[in-house]
Amino acid sequence: MRSRAWPLRVAVQTASVAWAAWIALNAAYLVAWADQTRTPPPALSALAGLFPFGPEAGSLSIEDYCPFGPLEGVVRAAQGLAAGRGLSFVGPVTLRNLGVLFAVAALVLLTKKTFCSWLCPFGALFEALGWIGRRLGVRQARLPGRWDRRLRRLRYAVLAVLVGLTGWAGYLVFKEVDPFFALYTVGSAAAPVGGYVVLAVLAAGALVVPGAWCHYLCPLGAALDPISRLGRIRITRADPACTRCDRCSRACPQRIPVARRQRVTDALCTNCLRCLDACDRGALELRLEVRP
């Protein structure tokens, strides 16, 4: 029987969500508990030290692992460099975040936007909500192609506004309404109320319009688009086996006309491999192509 990609992807996504939840749990509760009781962190927290890059016994915030922070503060960083002050960051953003961004960029440069469909804990949760919506029989909307293409440009506007206003203000102006931060600080004192409102709206939206956040709003996804075009591992089509049934195109959540592509170089492709799973003829394959 032919192997499918989706169980692998769901496994990786689940691990990613669990890892993010672990960091959040550690930062929000266990260390707070240790502070309050004046005792060392419990064994559960100390166990976290075994993770290669997870929270060690101590405090780590989910903010430390946000790859978007350095992008958000890019104006401030450029100003610092121009003024000879060296690399400076905004708010809680530090070199740690730059390290995560570095890893994401390296991944995208090799495998296109796989971070979005395989590793992003936020995207995984919204994808799960879309699946739950279908299971619950929620009538899900699929925007007409023209509107879909127009709304995707909204991501660039969100990116520009976030970067511009953060550069102008000199601090993370949107932290109070940041749904990612709200999700992973849930229940803690640092949790922003505005973030919960945005999160609730996005969660409701994910039930009705699957992938709404990733497709139309995610600023990190927008920033990764140009690098994704350079990604070396792509879906390619073997002509003799292809029957032009168009199943691959219909399976693509990014609405890329895969059946009309010899190789999928589109910036939007996240290599989720749904097209591969949809093709019964084995006409599509994943290839590493060194030459452009």
Add this chain to the structure above:
Amino acid sequence: MRIDRRWFALLVVAVFVLGMWGFRALGVWRPRTRRLPPAERLAPAPAAPGESGAFPM
């Protein structure tokens, strides 16, 4: 070069983890940890206003 799905899944995780480790290995990134001292070295909790001792009831 054709890539198997299972290898691809492994590659995605490996590149991301090694990317972070690689950056860390450059010496510029260290996780921000705040290790709490062992219990015996911990001072008693400071008395809250209105409390008389270090052992709040």
